[in-house]
Amino acid sequence: MPEIVMQVNGRRHTVDVDPETPLLWVLRDALGLVGTKFGCGGGFCGACTVHVDGAATRACTLPLARVNGRAVVTIEGLAHPVQQAWADLDVAQCGYCQAGQLMTAAALLARTPSPTDDEIAAGMHGNLCRCGTYMRIREAVRRAASLAASPGAGVAR
Amino acid sequence: MSAVVSRRTFLRTSVTATGGLLLSFGWDGPAPLGAQPATLQPNGFVRLAADGTVTIWSKNPDMGQGVKTALPMILAEEMDADWSRVQVRDAELDRAKFGGQGSGGSGSMREEWDLYRNAGAAMRELLAGAAAETWQVPRASVRTERGRVLHAASGRALEYGALVMPASRRPIPQAPVWKDPSSFTLLGTRVPGVDTDGIVHGRPLYGIDVRLPGMRYAAIARCPVFNGRVASVDDAAALRVPGVRQVVRIPGHENPTFLMPGVAVVADSTWAAFKGRDALRVQWEEGAFAAETSETIAAQCATLAATPGTTVRAVGDVESALASAARVIDVHYEAPFLAHATLEPHNCTADVRDGHCFITGPLQMQTSGARVVAAVTGLPVERVHVQATRLGGGFGRRLLSDYAAEAAVVSQAVGGPVQVVGTREDDLRHDYYRPAGARRLRVGVDAAGHITAWDCHLVNISRNAYRRGDGPPWSTETYGLVAGVSAAIGPDLELDLVPWQIPHVRLRYSEPRTGVATGAWRAPAHVANGFAVETLLDEIAQTTGRSPVDLRLELYGTTRALPAAGEDPTPYSPDRMAAVLRLAAERGGFAQRPPEGRVRGLAAHYTFGSYCAQVVELSVTPAAGTAPRRVTVHAVTCALDCGLVVNRSGLEAQAQGGIIDGLGHAFFGAITIDRGRAVEGNFDRYRLIRHREAPRAIDVHVVPSTLRPTGFGEIAVPVIAPAIANAIAAATGQRLRRTPFLRDGYTLG
């Protein structure tokens, strides 16, 4: 089997599993990074969202082969004001969708640093929350935008 | 003789094959050897360490309803602990320490209130007594505050941690005195969930995150037709899939809520298990329900609705009252099957060895889960050890423990730890669905617009019958329906009927038969029944020219008019019902003219000891004409009475989440049955509400109360759909009598 080389959260990994395996399962089962969640396996829910070369990407439908030579960031490697904003507003209910929501929100703010409510709704549309935390997610994205804009904004750790 | 497996050493820490990941999942570790730090632990719920750290165990699992934060808050309040020094752990199953364990029926606040207050008050009393003894002053001269004992006269103070040793020599108070609610400083505030940090950093918290040394993964093929069985299996292709280790037949249990028959493929990774399962060739015996469709079930309901049915409750003489009414409204409502669709799919990890079974997973009900696992493995229940993890959603799905039973029997066959994982398709097509059904309501109104007769014929599939429960099939399906008030019939706890001031009331029931698996779905029966009752009331108010608020107030009556409610510590109160209705109507501007192009709708409901009313403001475009019409929900005003507020942040979150859940399922939710199987397999077909479709604003108003807290995980759900339907009727003139509204041409956005 061809070896795949990728960077995950700044660390280089050489993986020799079937290159058709979706990135999600390589992260969860081979690398032990279980923060990225399995929700639907079909690209519908966004629970598995990671950043691949900075872009929010569905890990459940991305074959490992397509990640060769690329840089992946998962929730475990995220350090972004969205995490502080999510904590401040107590966004999570069950919390299962929130890794994906945070990854999508961070990517949205990278593109659109101060989004309007409509831009937030459109940007977050692909991430389902079964518990219905949408009101607080909207507030938290706004808050993260202002945290990021204020000088010396803290990074959640 | 088999080796003794200590639950204390099991699962403490583990490292994945690729290294680095440390998981503890709450099982208590072995006490460290040598010098042990002194701790004070007067009961199973709380432990104080000499450094001042307070550890509190949440006996019931958290699925997003916030119990893992709220229960410890109650204890911390009574103990006067410093919340910033509190650590919370998920309790393992332990009857001696915790009694029965599980989260359901919005019951944790109601049922655990005394336990957590007593545990905290005992701790406070031990510490205050120890300080008084140390200082040689009367107990009454010291008080506690935020992790310290204070002696005002001398200005002395001792940290709780410093009192561990002297307090541990004191007798544990058996009936400690509770604090007066007016002195509460923590309860009623907004406290973020205790797992927040773990959630925002992606730490392993959920059942699906469990990783044990040597653990295998399993996926299960189940008969696509409900109640089918395995006829034969050809596993040659499955065993050739790289990573697949073994194929295990699961015989199933006679109770289908315990364990369904199937074939498990065991592999080195989740993905290999899925691929192996796809490669299985199974012949199924499809059984007696293979021709069933949604249409055959609906036709059965229609036929039954025309029969007399079984009379469940009767007050007065409904038939004569209907015959002499000035006007009779006769309507028919339908409700589809709903799936739970927890975002964390079905999964569980089990390790059966040396005559013990260790379950780690998203169990909503640890105590009954252990019984189910014992039944399917043949192990005595004391040898089934359960550690519930955080749950990625429950909504009633995880009241059952079938996934734990599956993991246990596969682990038993494999002889090592196994995690069973379901795909979304497994989850949606093999759920225990909210049962479908119909309601026919005939209501008699006199010339002045007062309701004189109320006849409800409930024709609903019974989840009690499905789970082989004791009692009649209707006992799980009547919740939220109306009972008349007589000397003999007050609020009926068992059937969860609401007593209304109507002289002639009858409730009848007929049971449709189906093969479809059924179970409890958030606010079970209340969602479908509340929709019918609350939309019908609105229609009656409109036809008789009465205010929907006044009509309801008249029906509620007053608390004094009800017969005494027996032992229930939180009996149904019409006064509290009336208060939330008035509050929602006032804050939601129900009596005022809405902005141009918008309409308002109102509904109210009582569920599991809590009261809720909502006013919605929405617009429909286009207002007239053909489908599809888009409904934009501009605002929802929600009034709640759940007694004393424990965690305001959690309460508001549940109200908002419940409204969004109820809204989404009202517009989109339905499982279709075709050829005996569930059709919808993923979120492309089983549509959940998305960000853009949520209300623009949801305001939550709480009736101030010092009454015993009641649950709030379900109460908001049944109210939103009728409030929306009533507003849609105001906008378009069309009365919606079934969900999903999408079927009648309405969408959200």
Ligand code: FES
């Ligand atoms: S799990 Fe990838 S989009 Fe749902």
Ligand code: FES
């Ligand atoms: S918080 Fe539960 S799915 Fe979003």
